[in-house]
């Protein structure tokens with residue numbers, strides 16, 4: 420069997436790319452003109468976005484009065500502002516500056532293989548058992564795909580207009596992504612629930628062993644969330660215990676997944692929350708959550724902060740008083756004083772089974788130890804992607820370094836530098852979506868447009884003189900209007916070198932949340948080193 424292009428992964432980025440490869444070509448639309456008059460003038464001259472000169476179009480962004488993201492790839496910032504020009508004003512169904520013209524002659528034969536059982540990639544999964552009714556971090560418009568928005572889907576399903584500033588539930592977005600391919604008539608190329616393995620380069624393109632399939636071009640859209648960092652061996656016995664409301668559930672992690680587990684737990688479930696607390700050099704991603712936009716995450720952050728401060732000031736009880744002086748409704752709806760205990764910067768040094776429970780021994784930074792009985796474990800220390808589906812020679816080519824140092828765990832940082840240069844990271848191999856280091860759906864459009872442009876251009880034999888999709892990252896300070904999202908995807912919260920740790924920030928070395936007394940960069944190197952040791 421043979422096809423022109425194979426896309427690995429069936430997440431949102433694969434869907435956006437497939438929409439374009441089905442012949443939906445993005446053009447700048449001036450109805451109404453984009454609020455950035457300079458950008459409007461530049462694009463009026465050359466409206467075909469597949470051929471956009473990203474460097475020239477975005478050169479003025481750093482000095483603009485408009486709030487352009489300073490951290491996403493320039494091409495992603497460009498498409499984001501064109502697709503949703505008035506995001507800050509009305510996010511439900513704002514007028515777009517992109518018109519998708521159907522030009523079937525531009526279509527490229529392709530297939531999408533995803534091991535997720537339905538279109539939607541990581542949105543079809545719930546590895547930590549969090550509630551499907553938890554709201555997404557993004558507003559609906561920021562999760563919308565071209566040609567059939569979430570608002571369209573909501574209207575089709577409920578018959579009602581989507582209220583502005585809706586944060587849908589994870590279930591609603593999973594349902595939307597599942598319905599999307601049929602709604603825009605691209606379902607013919609989806610091969611869901613299929614794991615791709617053993618991809619190697621051939622003289623004419625690539626061979627995919629698992630499917631006995633040949634293709635000329637390869638697009639990697641496999642994401643950075645397919646592998647869950649497993650708990651260290653010491654904690655494995657706790658995994659075997661079953662949670663029960665009267666015994667503390669052990670939750671490890673200081674990111675969104677740990678918070679999701681806490682929020683999703685039954686109302687009377689006792690929780691023992693172990694997390695790293697280092698607001699100066701490595702704040703929890705929850706810190707970016709404003710209490711009005713994200714009351715539940717802001718509430719968990721408040722609980723963590725109180726626990727951390729209580730332990731620092733050596734208060735007798737480590738349990739934070741969640742209700743005292745609280746103006747947060749989230750903190751009122753459960754008896755947090757009775758059910759939540761937060762332990763910051765402790766190391767787990769021993770686990771012993773006690774009937775149906777596990778007795779865990781913790782060590783404080785000062786060396787003192789104490790024990791707690793727990794039942795059930797949520798280990799939410801992070802997720803990674805993998806390129807293990809590429810044969811080692813091709814993987815080495817893609818990762819651009821020796822197989823000896825070839826760490827199979829892929830974070831948002833692994834390919835970031837390459838993505839800044841060019842999304843074609845090896846001849847005829849492209850990366851899109853969160854693999855590029857821009858993990859939000861809203862920032863997937865740019866990479867997909869550039870990649871589609873290249874694939875179409877290559878097929879048409881017009882290799883042209885277009886530059887790779889790179890340009891310097893803007894240094895403009897972040898605007899206040901987008902602050903809420905800035906913390907969500909790792910942008911602005913961490914130094915760039917650490918932006919790969921997006922939703923979860925507790926990468927535990929042993930089973931410790933004690934911060935090393937070093938600066939961020941050397942801490943990061945230490946963690947990377949330890950992570951390599953753990954995954955070797």
Ligand SMILES: Cc1cc2nc3c(=O)[nH]c(=O)nc-3n(C[C@H](O)[C@H](O)[C@H](O)COP(=O)(O)OP(=O)(O)OC[C@H]3O[C@@H](n4cnc5c(N)ncnc54)[C@H](O)[C@@H]3O)c2cc1C
Pocket residue numbers: 427428429430431432433532533534535539540541542555556557561562613614615616640641642643644645802808851852853854858859860861922
């Ligand atoms: C819990 C969680 C919540 C999030 N919330 C938001 C949010 O609110 N807003 C937002 O914009 N972003 C959010 N994100 C970020 C997320 O990266 C994006 O929403 C989006 O899913 C990225 O899409 P993608 O196409 O890069 O890949 P993914 O959605 O990660 O999909 C890639 C798929 O490829 C599969 N795959 C990997 N290897 C193979 C193989 N060899 N063969 C077949 N299939 C393979 C993976 O298993 C996965 O299913 C969230 C992420 C997580 C983990």
